[in-house]
Amino acid sequence: MVAKLTVEGLTHRYPDEYTGESVHALDNINLEIQDGEFIAVVGPSGCGKSTLLNILAGLLPHREGVVKVDGTPVSGPGPDRGVVFQEHAILPWRTVARNIGHGLELQGMPKAQRRKRVTDFIEMVGLSGFEDKYPHELSGGMKQRCAVARTLCADPVVMLMDEPFAAVDAQTRITLQEELNRIAMATKKTILFITHAVDEAAFLADRCIVFSRRPGRIKAVVNIDIPREERVWATLVSDARFTTARDRILGLVREEVGEDEE
Amino acid sequence: MGGREGERAGPEPNMRTRDGRKVLTARDLLGVPVINLVLVIVCLIAVWSVISATIENPDRYLPSPLAVAISSIDMIEKGVLPSYFGDTLIRLVIGSIIGLAVGIPFGLLLGINRTVSDIFYPIMNFFQSVSGIAIFPIIVIWWGNSDQTVLAVIVYTSFFPIAFSVLSGVREVPMQYLNAVRTMGASRYRIIRDVLIPGALPHIATGARLSIGFAWRAVIAGEMLAGREGLGWMIFTGQDADLTAQVILGMIMIGVTWIVLDHYLLRPFEADTIERWGLIQR
Numbered sequence: 210m211v212a213k214l215t216v217e218g219l220t221h222r223y224p225d226e227y228t229g230e231s232v233h234a235l236d237n238i239n240l241e242i243q244d245g246e247f248i249a250v251v252g253p254s255g256c257g258k259s260t261l262l263n264i265l266a267g268l269l270p271h272r273e274g275v276v277k278v279d280g281t282p283v284s285g286p287g288p289d290r291g292v293v294f295q296e297h298a299i300l301p302w303r304t305v306a307r308n309i310g311h312g313l314e315l316q317g318m319p320k321a322q323r324r325k326r327v328t329d330f331i332e333m334v335g336l337s338g339f340e341d342k343y344p345h346e347l348s349g350g351m352k353q354r355c356a357v358a359r360t361l362c363a364d365p366v367v368m369l370m371d372e373p374f375a376a377v378d379a380q381t382r383i384t385l386q387e388e389l390n391r392i393a394m395a396t397k398k399t400i401l402f403i404t405h406a407v408d409e410a411a412f413l414a415d416r417c418i419v420f421s422r423r424p425g426r427i428k429a430v431v432n433i434d435i436p437r438e439e440r441v442w443a444t445l446v447s448d449a450r451f452t453t454a455r456d457r458i459l460g461l462v463r464e465e466v467g468e469d470e471e
Numbered sequence: 472m473g474g475r476e477g478e479r480a481g482p483e484p485n486m487r488t489r490d491g492r493k494v495l496t497a498r499d500l501l502g503v504p505v506i507n508l509v510l511v512i513v514c515l516i517a518v519w520s521v522i523s524a525t526i527e528n529p530d531r532y533l534p535s536p537l538a539v540a541i542s543s544i545d546m547i548e549k550g551v552l553p554s555y556f557g558d559t560l561i562r563l564v565i566g567s568i569i570g571l572a573v574g575i576p577f578g579l580l581l582g583i584n585r586t587v588s589d590i591f592y593p594i595m596n597f598f599q600s601v602s603g604i605a606i607f608p609i610i611v612i613w614w615g616n617s618d619q620t621v622l623a624v625i626v627y628t629s630f631f632p633i634a635f636s637v638l639s640g641v642r643e644v645p646m647q648y649l650n651a652v653r654t655m656g657a658s659r660y661r662i663i664r665d666v667l668i669p670g671a672l673p674h675i676a677t678g679a680r681l682s683i684g685f686a687w688r689a690v691i692a693g694e695m696l697a698g699r700e701g702l703g704w705m706i707f708t709g710q711d712a713d714l715t716a717q718v719i720l721g722m723i724m725i726g727v728t729w730i731v732l733d734h735y736l737l738r739p740f741e742a743d744t745i746e747r748w749g750l751i752q753r
Contacts, residue, residue, distance in 0.1 A: 268650055288656035298651035302669040302748045311665070312655040345749025363655055 211280045213399040214242040214265070214367055219274030221260055233424035234260045238274070240418065240427065242367070245397045249410035251458060252420025252428075253466045258403045261425070262371050265401065266292045279366055288312060291365030295372045297356040299344050305355050306331065306340040312363025330358040333392065350381035357389070361396065370402045374409065383442055386412055394437040407462060411455040412440060419461045428465065431458050534716040539723070542716035556724065559690055559701035562618070566625025567686045571679060574630045578637025578678075582671070583663065588638070595634065603628035603689045607696055621693035628689040629682040636678025640671030673745045680737055687729055 219238040222231050234257040242248050250258050263269040265276060267286040276283040278290060286292075291312070299308045307314075310327040318326075331337055334354040344352055353373055360368055374382045386409055393400060393413075404410050410417045414433055421428040433454045435445070445451045516536050523535040530538065546552035581588040581595075603624055610627075614620045648666050657665065668675075694703030702721050709717030745751050 266650075266654055268653070286650070286653040286656075288654070290654065292651070292654040294647055294651065296647050298645075298647040300648060300651070300666065300669070301750060302672070302744070311652070315652070315655050315657050315661060343748055359655075 212241040213244045213246075213279060214240075214401065215275070215277040215280075216240045216261075216265070217275040219261075219264065219271060219276060221257070221264065221269075221271060221273070235264075236424040236426045238425070238427060242399060242401065244399055247393050247400045247402065247413055247415045249402045249404060249414035249417045250420060251404060251407055251410045251417060251462055252425065253422045253462060254405070256420040256422050256465070257425030258420055259371055262292075262369050262401070262403050265367075266290050266369050268292075288316065288363055289366040291360035291363055291368050293353075293356050293360050293368065293370040293373045295375050297344075297352045297373075297376075299352060299355050299359060301344050304341050304343055305336055305347070308344070308355055309358045309362050311359060316363065326362060330362045333361075333395070334358040334388070348381075349377045350385060353377060353385060354388070357392070361392070361398065366399065368398050368400045370400065372403055372405065375405065382409075387440075387442060389413060390437060390440050407459045408455055411451060411458060412442070412445065417454070417458050419458060420465075422465045429461050431461075531713060531715055534719060539716045539719050542714075543720050546717075546720070552720075552724075555701050555705050556728075558699070559694065559703065560728070562621055562625060562693075562701065563683075563686055563690045566622050566690065567629050567683050569622075570626045570629030570682055570686060571633055573626070574633035574678075574682065575637050575675070577630075578634040579641060579663070579667070579671075581634070582638045582641025583667065595631070599631045599635075603685065604692055604696075607693070611697065616697040616699070618699055620697050621690065621699050624693045625686050625689045629686040632681035632685055633675070633678040636674045636681070637671060640674025640678070641667050643674070644670035669744075669748075673750050676737070676741050676745060679740075680733070683732065683737070684729070687725065691725065 216238050219235055220233075221235040222233050224230070225232050238261065250261065252258050260269065264271045265278075265283065267283050267290065270284075281289075283290070300311070303311065306327055309330055310323045313323045313326060328340075331340055334357060336351060336354055336358065339347065339351065344355070347355065353376075356373070374385050377385065390413060392398075402410070402413060411433055417431045417433060418427055419429045419431065420426070431454055433450070435448070435450050439445070439448075519533070520535055520537075523529045523533045523538075526532055529535060534542075543552060581591055606627055607620075607624055610620050610623045614623065644667055648670060649662060652662055652666055690701070691703035691706070693699070694701040695707040698704065702725055706718050706721035709715065709721065741751070
C-alpha cells in the first residue's frame, strides 16, 4: 500500500539573506505518513518544522531528497496538499462562504453544487449564521475555523497545518483542538500538524515527531495510542497514556532547547 | 461542534443607531455634519462679502458674492455656462477613462512581472517628472490647438498616478494570500483576479482619485493654453477681459464639481469595496 506522504533523504540548505552563509535547515529527513494518520511535528524554534511544511506544500523548492504524495513527486503547490497557515490567510474581500468555497471554485465546480458542500462545512466548523460576514468581522478563532473549513472543503489528499492555533487565545485554542479532533474523526483526513505546544501535539496526534535543533533531524517518534473518541481535555489531563506521552515529548524537546541555554 | 453565539462582530461604519436601529443621517449623505458645513459656507461668504465691500474697485479685484451670482445667472440664461461646463466635463470623463484604462493594466503588468518592471520603471519615472504642462508644447506641435491636444494632455497626466498606485498596490499584497490560493491550485489568471486585483484595490482607489484630480487640473490648463471652450477657457478669458466675476464663477464651479464627483462617484466605490472588506477605517 502506497503511503499517503513519503519523504526520503530530504536535506535543505539555503543562503542566509544577511550574511550569505549557507543555513542548513533540514538534514536527511525520512518519514512516511499513512492514510488517515494525524502526525504532529514539534521541536525547538528554528529547527526547520515550517521549512519542512513549506517544502511538502510545494511553496519551497527542494533539491536534495524525494517528496511524494500518493506516490507522485511534489514539484509545486497544488490542491492535493491543502494548507492551513498560522495567519489564516483567508481573503478579506470574500465572505466566509465564498472563502470556504474558493477551492471548489478553482476546481471548476458549478455554483449550485458548491453551495451544498460549502454549507456542510460551514456547519461542521460552527460558523452557521456567519456565511455572509467578511473576515474583518470575525474573531481570531472564527477566522481559523474558516481557514480549516476552506482547506477541508477543497478535499485535499493531505492537510498540512502550520501552527494554526498559535495566534489564538488559550481558551479558544483548547476548543479548536477538540473541534479539530472531531473533524479528524469524521473526515479521516491525513493530517500533518506543526506546533510548538507539546500538549497540543500529544492531544491531537497519533504519532508525534520530535525534531532536533538546527539542522533539523528527526530525533524521535512518540506513539500516542489513545482512540480519537477518548480525546477530550476534561478526561485526558489525568489519563496516564496522555501524560506519559506528553512528558516524554517534552523531555525530548527540552534536551534540544537545553543545549542552547548552556 | 458547538456554534458560538455572540462572538465578536465588528461595528458597521457610518451608521448612527437610535434605539438600536440603524439610521441614515445627513452626515452620511454629505460626509460631514450638515450644520457644520452650512456654518462654514455661511462664514466664508460673509468674510468674502466684507472684504469685497471694503476694498477699492471690487468689480476688478474681488466682486461680491452677489455680483458673481448675477453673472452666473446671466451666463446660464445665455446658455453659455451649461455649454462650457458640458465641454469640460466630457473632456475630463473621456480623458480620465482612457488614462485609467491604460494605466491600470500597465501598473498590473509591472507589478506582476519583475523583468518588465525593471525595464519600464525608469522610463515611467522619467516621463512622470515631465509634467502635464511641460508635455503640452510638444503635443501642440503635433496636433495644434485642438480638442485632441487637450485630451492627450489629460490622458498623459492621469496615467501616472494610477499606474504607480496599481504597481505598488500589487507589490504590497501579502505573500500569504498568494500562497493560500496557490495551494488551492489557482492558475496565474486566477491569482491576478482573485488576489492581486482585490488586494491592490485600496491603492487603486487612491490612485484613481489622484488621477482624476490631476485630470481636472490638466483639462483646465489645457483649455487655457489651447484656447478650447470650456470652464478653463472661461477663467482665462475672464481674466483677459477683466471679467473677474467670471473668473471666480469658474473657480467655484470647478471646486464644487470636484467635490460632487468625489463624493458621489469615488466614495461609494470605496465604500462598496475596501470599506466593506475592512481594509480601511473611516
